[in-house]
Amino acid sequence: MLEKTLDHIAEWILGLDEASLTELLPAYKKRMDHFEPSREWEKAVIIFFLINAVRVKNALFNEGILKKAAPEKSKPKKDGPLKIVK
DSSP, rough: HHHHHHHHHHHHHHTSSSSHHHHOOOOOOOOSSOOOSHHHHHHHHHHHHHHHHHHHHHHHHHHHHHHSOOOOOOOOOOOOOOOOOO
């Protein structure tokens, strides 16, 4: 049950726009930095880290895509056993 709930939350979060989330980051950081023993403060901390999780996921995703798209570096050709001597 718990795994299914987390999977549903992750699926829902994946549908959110990173740029829009990033705009919200400073507000949640400010709330998080001003500790108060309340449910609202706890939610602000969770939201702050969820936004950062989306940003990290996208950075890792983009890095993986770039690695796959980059042509393999060709190995430098080694000289054979014979050299041209002038």
